[in-house]
Each structure stands twice: as structure tokens, then as C-alpha cells.
Amino acid sequence: MEMTGAEITIRCLQEEGVEYLFGYPGGAVLHIYDALFQQDKVKHILVRHEQAAVHAADGYARSSDKVGVALVTSGPGLTNAVTGIATAYLDSIPMVVISGQVPTFAIGEDAFQEVDAVGITRPCVKHNFLVKDVKDIASTIKKAFYLAKSGRPGPVLVDIPKDVSGHKTEFVYPASVNIRSYHPQGRGDSAQIRHAAQMMLEAKRPMIYAGGGVVLSDSSAQLTDLVRLLGFPCTNTLMGLGGFPANDKQFVGMLGMHGTYEANMAMQHCDVLVAIGARFDDRVIGNVEHFAQVPRKIIHIDIDPSSIAKRVKVDVPIVGDLKLVLTELLEVLRASRQKPDAAEMAAWWKQVDEWRVTGGGLRYKNSSEIIKPQFVIETLHKLTGGDAFVTSDVGQHQMWAAQYYKFNHPRRWINSGGLGTMGFGLPAAMGVQLKHPGETVACVTGEGSIQMNIQELSTCKQYHLPIKVLSLNNGYLGMVRQWQEFFHGNRFSESYMDALPDFVKVAEAYGHIGMRIDKPADVEPAMKEAFSRKNDLVFMDFRTDSTENVFPMVPGGKGLSEVVLAEDL
Amino acid sequence: MRHIISLLMENEAGALSRVAGLFSARGYNIESLTVAPTEDATLSRMTIVTSGSDAVIEQINKQLNKLVDVVSVMDLSEGEHIERELMLLKLRAEGEAREELKRLTDIFRGRILDVSDHTYTIELTGSRVKLDSFIDAIGRDLILETVRTGASGIGRGNRILKL
Ligand SMILES: Cc1cc2nc3c(=O)[nH]c(=O)nc-3n(C[C@H](O)[C@H](O)[C@H](O)COP(=O)(O)OP(=O)(O)OC[C@H]3O[C@@H](n4cnc5c(N)ncnc54)[C@H](O)[C@@H]3O)c2cc1C
Ligand SMILES: Cc1ncc(C[n+]2csc(CCOP(=O)(O)OP(=O)(O)O)c2C)c(N)n1
Numbered sequence: 001m002e003m004t005g006a007e008i009t010i011r012c013l014q015e016e017g018v019e020y021l022f023g024y025p026g027g028a029v030l031h032i033y034d035a036l037f038q039q040d041k042v043k044h045i046l047v048r049h050e051q052a053a054v055h056a057a058d059g060y061a062r063s064s065d066k067v068g069v070a071l072v073t074s075g076p077g078l079t080n081a082v083t084g085i086a087t088a089y090l091d092s093i094p095m096v097v098i099s100g101q102v103p104t105f106a107i108g109e110d111a112f113q114e115v116d117a118v119g120i121t122r123p124c125v126k127h128n129f130l131v132k133d134v135k136d137i138a139s140t141i142k143k144a145f146y147l148a149k150s151g152r153p154g155p156v157l158v159d160i161p162k163d164v165s166g167h168k169t170e171f172v173y174p175a176s177v178n179i180r181s182y183h184p185q186g187r188g189d190s191a192q193i194r195h196a197a198q199m200m201l202e203a204k205r206p207m208i209y210a211g212g213g214v215v216l217s218d219s220s221a222q223l224t225d226l227v228r229l230l231g232f233p234c235t236n237t238l239m240g241l242g243g244f245p246a247n248d249k250q251f252v253g254m255l256g257m258h259g260t261y262e263a264n265m266a267m268q269h270c271d272v273l274v275a276i277g278a279r280f281d282d283r284v285i286g287n288v289e290h291f292a293q294v295p296r297k298i299i300h301i302d303i304d305p306s307s308i309a310k311r312v313k314v315d316v317p318i319v320g321d322l323k324l325v326l327t328e329l330l331e332v333l334r335a336s337r338q339k340p341d342a343a344e345m346a347a348w349w350k351q352v353d354e355w356r357v358t359g360g361g362l363r364y365k366n367s368s369e370i371i372k373p374q375f376v377i378e379t380l381h382k383l384t385g386g387d388a389f390v391t392s393d394v395g396q397h398q399m400w401a402a403q404y405y406k407f408n409h410p411r412r413w414i415n416s417g418g419l420g421t422m423g424f425g426l427p428a429a430m431g432v433q434l435k436h437p438g439e440t441v442a443c444v445t446g447e448g449s450i451q452m453n454i455q456e457l458s459t460c461k462q463y464h465l466p467i468k469v470l471s472l473n474n475g476y477l478g479m480v481r482q483w484q485e486f487f488h489g490n491r492f493s494e495s496y497m498d499a500l501p502d503f504v505k506v507a508e509a510y511g512h513i514g515m516r517i518d519k520p521a522d523v524e525p526a527m528k529e530a531f532s533r534k535n536d537l538v539f540m541d542f543r544t545d546s547t548e549n550v551f552p553m554v555p556g557g558k559g560l561s562e563v564v565l566a567e568d569l
Numbered sequence: 570m571r572h573i574i575s576l577l578m579e580n581e582a583g584a585l586s587r588v589a590g591l592f593s594a595r596g597y598n599i600e601s602l603t604v605a606p607t608e609d610a611t612l613s614r615m616t617i618v619t620s621g622s623d624a625v626i627e628q629i630n631k632q633l634n635k636l637v638d639v640v641s642v643m644d645l646s647e648g649e650h651i652e653r654e655l656m657l658l659k660l661r662a663e664g665e666a667r668e669e670l671k672r673l674t675d676i677f678r679g680r681i682l683d684v685s686d687h688t689y690t691i692e693l694t695g696s697r698v699k700l701d702s703f704i705d706a707i708g709r710d711l712i713l714e715t716v717r718t719g720a721s722g723i724g725r726g727n728r729i730l731k732l
């Protein structure tokens with residue numbers, strides 16, 4: 001049977017098992033919206049800004065193992081989506097974005113709402129396509145899903161001109177894809193894996209550094225087995241949190257700029273470092289030269305060869321899918337008669353525990369007068385038993401959430417690490433809540449970030465999403481203020497926002513419940529009340545200490561051991 | 570160090586800009602870049618001359634391989650290879666200089682393609698070094714125009730870059 005390109009597009013999404021399509025209509029996608037109207041398998045979520053559509057698809061993907069899908073119109077629809085696409089790209093999130101384009105005959109004529117979508121998004125997608133013939137739609141969408149999800153995941157854009165979505169052809173959905181130039185690695189090299197295993201068994205001061213790759217590949221179980229089998233200390237990057245249970249005694253906390261003292265010191269002073277799905281980001285190892293001063297052997301497992309040896313030299317590179325590589329590594333280790341040297345391990349743990357003491361752990365001075373932001377997160381953790389889905393925006397509140405909410409499961413901590421996109425938290429929470437109806441979804445945000453996509457409160461109302469928004473309102477672009485305090489002589493240039501709205505009224509205006517919390521004693525009762533309202537979105541405006549800073553801190557450009565602890569100030 | 574990288578990619582609109590965009594976005598050098606379809610019309614062959622530390626060259630190779638449109642990549646400078654570039658020059662050729670220019674062209678095994686009262690148009694093929702030395706031998710004063718294609722490269726013997 002002949003179908004229009006638009007009908008084919010929607011059929012493809014059905015074939016891919018897409019539950020939700022996050023989008024916003026416009027001229028170039030009218031055929032597609034028409035096709036959407038005439039079916040009910042794929043549910044459309046109408047956001048209030050295209051950036052939010054992409055973040056919502058992103059949150060949906062991060063909290064599940066599925067591909068997030070968004071639909072936007074040409075021109076401004078596409079440009080609005082770019083921030084969302086780049087956010088997904090930097091964190092390697094599987095996503096397909098479909099954009100409308102002006103008709104093929106108008107391309108290149110500066111037509112109404114024409115932008116070069118493929119050109120604009122090229123540097124921030126895994127791949128993109130401009131479909132010029134209706135016959136190619138089905139095979140292109142099939143490829144897009146395959147590319148988005150396989151190998152190192154990432155966003156893929158499919159740009160469909162209006163005439164192409166209007167033309168008709170026979171619908172055939174390909175059963176499989178073969179892209180001759182694309183063969184992501186599956187298994188790792190067995191000889192390298194044995195080599196790595198031996199190196200790990202002989203280590204005196206080993207350290208396991210696991211990142212977002214563990215979450216993306218759903219390999220938490222394998223990682224956990226590995227860490228427990230060997231008895232090594234384990235740290236997670238910001239993106240890896242929940243990949244290893246935070247309540248395990250072998251967990252030394254997050255590392256990096258705002259990581260724990262013990263994680264950073266162990267990272268710096270280990271003799272064998274096992275990097276697992278982590279990419280030696282500058283916010284993680286700080287100054288590369290400083291990091292390289294201490295000799296250590298590095299084993300690096302990653303599916304993307306370009307992540308390996310990009311910023312640091314690697315001794316044993318293993319390219320492959322983490323799940324397969326870790327499984328094989330575990331087999332080799334279990335079959336080996338050798339075990340890590342007990343005396344060396346005891347001495348190393350003694351050292352790590354000493355660092356825990358010197359660093360003083362994560363701490364802050366609580367107050368009975370003024371709400372400390374860390375206290376809000378601790379209370380959130382307490383009341384949700386560590387089992388909530390927590391999305392975050394970007395800033396100090398993000399770091400406190402990462403530090404004080406102890407994630408024991410993967411895909412529960414949803415934040416923008418690579419691009420650091422303010423405005424991510426609320427729309428991402430929408431995607432998470434839709435994927436997990438009935439579960440607790442908390443969006444930890446700041447009064448700055450929330451205003452970057454606050455219009456989505458309206459979407460939440462339309463689709464009855466009972467998200468709990470926890471705004472740590474310090475009256476400042478706090479993370480900027482902190483840097484200005486430390487590095488710019490307290491010159492708080494444009495980091496204070498005058499004329500903040502009354503967030504309670506804002507929430508109410510959108511049809512939700514708003515609460516303002518000023519006193520520490522009210523934090524827990526307010527949160528309890530909010531969480532008891534299972535069907536309502538509650539916006540909690542916590543007035544927090546505006547002078548509070550995030551510690552520990554490794555200042556930009558410094559080495560991991562050149563950390564500023566809270567008491568140093 | 571200077572490297573000459575050869576690659577096969579899908580002969581599709583946009584593939585070239587993905588490669589060029591990669592180099593500019595990541596701040597890699599491009600000395601020259603040549604591209605044309607191969608005997609298999611679905612594939613284009615590209616030669617890129619670049620330079621950088623070993624670490625940068627390693628990243629360039631990995632990043633190129635990562636592009637979905639790139640089918641295969643070979644760093645020709647890692648082994649025996651042949652490199653050729655085509656140059657067209659228009660020279661001011663008047664009076665006594667005409668004989669001398671013809672003689673130099675012969676020495677460099679170039680060909681005179683076009684002659685006018687005042688000019689010669691010359692074709693010369695060879696390595697970059699050879700083309701550079703021809704320019705030096707002629708002297709800039711007499712050169713009216715040069716057009717160079719940039720290097721094309723191929724491996725020697727059994728070093729073959731094929732699908
Ligand atoms: C305000 C702010 C402060 C920050 N401070 C910190 C900080 O203190 N500490 C910190 O850690 N980060 C911090 N970040 C985040 C930082 O910028 C990086 O985003 C983060 O460190 C990268 O995490 P990652 O190394 O785990 O890599 P990711 O970006 O998660 O990359 C995942 C890696 O896994 C690989 N991979 C994917 N799938 C597979 C698979 N199937 N098999 C094998 N490998 C796979 C990928 O190729 C990639 O190399 C901060 C961000 C912000 C905005
Ligand atoms: C879109 C965007 N613009 C600017 C920044 C730079 N930036 C990082 S944190 C921050 C302040 C965030 O303020 P707020 O949301 O109030 O959080 P706080 O740090 O106060 O907890 C800014 C402006 C950013 N990350 N994203």
C-alpha cells in the first residue's frame with residue numbers, strides 16, 4: 001500500500017516501539033502532525049519550547065535503555081533544538097531528532113524558515129541525514145535508530161523536507177541495517193584483557209575509575225562484581241554516579257573538581273588505574289601535566305577508540321563494549337589462582353582511610369537559622385530512601401545533589417555533565433516521569449536555571465506530571481558567584497539577579513502547588529507534605545544560604561591533590 | 570611531523586564537509602586536501618596532508634574513523650608510499666628568458682601546455698619538494714599564477730586501501 005512520507009515516518013516510529021514523541025508543530029512538519037493525529041500508538045507530548053522537547057526525550061532515554069525521540073519544525077524549531085542536541089551529544093545519549101525542512105525545490109533559496117539543519121548540527125550529532133526522496137525515509141529512520149543506540153550512543157538528526165513528507169511510496173521497513181562504514185566494536189581483545197587482569201592482580205595501589213559508559217551500557221552489575229571480587233577502591237565520575245552503589249564501603253565518592261579528597265588522592269597516587277567507560281575529562285583529572293607527574297599504569301576500557309589516549313597516555317587500551325569486556329575480564333580473574341596481595345591491599349586501604357579522615361569527608365556546618373542547601377539534599381535523600389529519580393540543572397545545586405544524594409542504582413541521576421546546560425532539569429524530569437509513572441521524580445534546580453525552561457510547568461500541567469521541583473534559591477547564579485569569590489576578588493559581576501519572581505505564585509499560576517520554605521525546621525515537614533501529594537506537581541522554593549560554597553574544590557587548571565577543602569578558607 | 574592520510578568515504582553530499590568540519594572544529598592543521606570519486610562511483614578517495622605531534626595524529630586517525638561516512642583510513646606516512654601533486658603555472662616568458670624557461674621545464678620533466686607571446690603555461694607533477702624547487706629555480710618574479718592540486722598519495726606494493 002502506498003503511504004505518504006509523513007505516514008511512513010510515524011509508522012517507522014511505531015516499528016521502533018516509540019512510546020512518546022516530544023515535539024512542537026510548524027509549517028514544515030504539518031504532514032507529519034497530520035499523520036500523528038490519525039493514529040494512537042505513538043503518543044505526542046506537546047512541550048512549550050523545542051529545547052525542552054529534546055531535553056525531555058533525553059531524560060526519557062537516560063532513565064531507561066531506550067532511544068529518546070523528538071520532532072521539531074524547520075528554521076527556529078530546529079535552532080531551538082540545538083542546545084538539547086548538543087547536551088545529548090556531550091553525554092553520549094541515544095536520541096533521534098526529526099526536523100522538518102523547507103521543500104526540496106526551495107532549499108538554498110533562503111526560503112521562509114529555512115536553515116541548513118544538517119550543517120548547523122553537524123558538529124554536535126553522531127550523524128545526520130537530509131532525506132531527499134520519500135523512498136529513503138524508512139531506511140534512513142532505521143539507520144538513525146541503529147546509529148543512535150549502537151556503539152558509543154549519540155543523537156542522530158533526520159531532516160525531512162516538506163514535499164518529501166507529502167509524497168507517496170510503498171512502505172517497507174527494513175528488517176536489519178548494514179552500514180558498510182560503521183562497525184562498532186563488540187568484544188574486546190582477549191590478549192589485552194588477560195594482560196589487564198594480570199596487571200590488576202599485581203597492583204599494589206589499585207584504583208577503579210568508572211564513568212558514564214557503565215550507565216550507558218547497563219554494566220553496573222558487572223562493575224559491582226569486579227570491584228567486590230578484587231576489593232579495590234572505586235570512584236565514579238559525575239556521569240557514572242549510581243553505576244556503583246554509593247552505600248558500598250568500597251565506594252570512595254565522586255572524583256574530580258568537586259570530588260571527595262580520598263577519591264582524588266587515590267586517583268593521583270594509585271599505581272594501577274582502571275578506567276572504565278570514562279574519558280579523563282578536564283573536570284575530572286584537572287591539570288594533565290600535574291596528573292602525569294606520578295607514574296602509574298593505566299588500563300582504559302572504552303567502546304570509542306578516540307576516548308582512549310586522548311588526554312593521558314594509556315598502557316593497556318581495550319576497545320569494546322563494557323558489558324562484554326567486563327564479563328570476560330571477570331571470567332579471567334575468577335579462573336586465576338592468583339589474588340590481589342592481601343598485605344598490600346590492607347596498606348593501601350589504610351592510606352585511603354587516612355585520606356578520608358584528612359579530607360574530613362563531605363561536610364558543611366548546618367544551621368538552625370538559615371537553610372543550608374546540603375541539608376535540603378540530605379533530607380531529600382532521607383525521605384526518598386535513595387531511590388528517587390533525581391534530575392538536576394547546572395550550578396552549585398547540581399554539585400550538592402551529586403555529593404549528598406547517594407545513588408545506589410544507575411539511571412537515577414539525570415544531569416547535563418558535558419555541556420552543563422542550565423534549563424535541563426525540568427524538561428528532563430518530564431521525560432523521566434513519563435517513562436516511570438508512579439515513581440518519585442525530583443528536579444533539583446536553582447532560581448537561575450529553573451527560569452531557563454520554566455514554561456514547561458505548563459506542559460507538566462497538561463500531562464499531569466507530578467514532579468517535585470526543589471529549587472535551592474540562593475538568590476545568586478551561585479556557581480558563578482563562587483568563582484568570582486575565589487578567583488575574581490569578590491567582584492560579583494552580574495551574578496546577582498534582582499527582581500526574582502514569586503515562585504509560589506508562578507507555580508500556582510500554572511495550576512500547581514507552590515511552597516516557600518525559609519527555615520531549616522520546615523525543610524523536612526514541607527518535603528514530606530510535598531511527597532505525600534502523589535498526583536501533584538509541587539514547586540518547593542527553598543530560601544538557602546546565599547554565601548554557601550561547594551567543597552572540596554580543585555580549582556580549574558590545578559592538579560587533583562591541590563584541592564581546597566572547606567576549612568582552608 | 571608531516572603526515573599524509575588517505576581515506577575512502579561515501580560519495581555523498583556532505584561527506585566532504587564532515588571531514589573538513591572535523592579538522593576545523595578540533596583545531597587540526599590541513600596543509601592540503603584533495604578528493605575525487607574512485608572507479609566505484611559510490612566511493613570517494615581523499616588525501617589529506619596534515620601535521621602534528623604523534624598524539625594529535627593518533628586522534629586525527631581515530632576521529633576520521635569515527636565519522637560514519639568514512640569507510641576506511643590509512644596513514645600513508647607509516648609505510649612506503651608514493652606522493653604526487655600536479656601544478657599548473659603561468660610564467661612571464663619574454664625575450665631571452667623563453668629559452669631558459671623551456672630548458673628548466675625539461676629538466677624538471679614538465680610540459681608546456683600553452684604558449685602566448687608573453688607567457689608559457691606549464692604542467693608539472695611530482696612531490697611537494699620537487700614542485701617547490703621548480704618554483705625556486707624559476708624565481709617568483711616570472712611567476713604570474715600557480716595552481717596546485719595538493720598531494721595525492723598511494724601506498725607502495727601491497728599496501729592497498731580498498732573496500
Ligand atoms: C558545574 C559542573 C561541575 C562538574 N564537576 C565535575 C566533577 O567534579 N567530577 C566529575 O566527574 N565531573 C564533573 N563534571 C562533569 C564533566 O564535565 C564531565 O561531563 C564528566 O566528568 C564526564 O564523565 P565521564 O568521564 O564518565 O564520561 P561520559 O561523558 O559519561 O562518557 C562516557 C564514556 O563511556 C564510553 N562508552 C559509552 N558506551 C560504552 C559502552 N557500551 N562500552 C564501553 N564504553 C562506552 C564513551 O565512549 C565515553 O568515552 C562537572 C560538570 C559541571 C557542569
Ligand atoms: C545555558 C547556560 N548559561 C550559562 C551557564 C553558566 N553557569 C553555570 S552555573 C551558573 C549559575 C546557575 O545558577 P542557579 O541555577 O541559580 O544555580 P546555583 O549555582 O545558584 O545553585 C551559570 C550561569 C550555563 N551552565 N548554562
Ligand SMILES: [Mg+2]
Binds near residue numbers: 395448473476
Ligand atoms: Mg542560584
